[in-house]
Amino acid sequence: MPICFDLDGTLGHFSSGFVLLRQALGDIWGQAPTPAELTLCKGSTDWEIVDDLHRMRFGRGLNEADYAIYETACLSHFQRAFAPGGWEAEAFAGVLEGMHRLAQRWPVWLVSGNAPAVLTFKAEVLGIDSSIPRLGSLPRHDRAGLLKRALQDCPGPHLYVGDRPHDLEAAQRAGLPFVGVGDAVPGVHACVPSDAEADRLVAAVEAALGPRL
Numbered sequence: 192m193p194i195c196f197d198l199d200g201t202l203g204h205f206s207s208g209f210v211l212l213r214q215a216l217g218d219i220w221g222q223a224p225t226p227a228e229l230t231l232c233k234g235s236t237d238w239e240i241v242d243d244l245h246r247m248r249f250g251r252g253l254n255e256a257d258y259a260i261y262e263t264a265c266l267s268h269f270q271r272a273f274a275p276g277g278w279e280a281e282a283f284a285g286v287l288e289g290m291h292r293l294a295q296r297w298p299v300w301l302v303s304g305n306a307p308a309v310l311t312f313k314a315e316v317l318g319i320d321s322s323i324p325r326l327g328s329l330p331r332h333d334r335a336g337l338l339k340r341a342l343q344d345c346p347g348p349h350l351y352v353g354d355r356p357h358d359l360e361a362a363q364r365a366g367l368p369f370v371g372v373g374d375a376v377p378g379v380h381a382c383v384p385s386d387a388e389a390d391r392l393v394a395a396v397e398a399a400l401g402p403r404l
Contacts, residue, residue: 202283368380
């Protein structure tokens with residue numbers, strides 16, 4: 192029964208992530224995409240975003256080799272930016288503790304739009320238990336596709352915890368109940384603030400799963 196968690200904005204916050212993404216692509220392409228180009232991207236995962244930007248720049252889709260080059264460059268930028276003495280990530284302590292409590296009772300996954308190596312780095316910075324599986328952005332997968340991959344061959348019930356409308360949309364497309372973190376996801380669903388205590392998150396997840404537990 193994987194309970195899936197998004198990372199950015201759900202478990203913590205890494206400032207200026209899109210700035211680092213643009214800088215990484217600038218290293219590779221010789222010129223960084225503009226903020227205006229970034230707003231034209233339709234997806235919410237690194238693969239989708241970089242693929243869209245690649246099509247705008249070169250008129251063709253991204254391939255796995257180019258995505259691997261981007262992943263390495265993006266990881267390097269995050270490692271430098273968030274090195275000791277540099278930028279600091281904000282961890283949502285109560286939500287993180289709640290996730291770890293849930294992981295003691297049921298399978299818990301991180302399912303994030305970050306490229307896999309970047310997701311691993313961010314999870315380590317936030318102090319997430321390394322035994323919790325991580326599934327980052329993969330070629331030709333949108334967020335709903337990542338969720339379905341995490342849940343493949345696993346008995347339910349399942350659930351997704353996220354902080355943005357694209358998280359809710361992905362949960363709905365994957366047929367999952369949803370718990371929101373923060374106030375940026377409209378709709379009728381359970382929601383907790385980013386500074387919630389662990390008990391509140393656990394209770395919200397249990398209530399959302401209800402009789403399916």
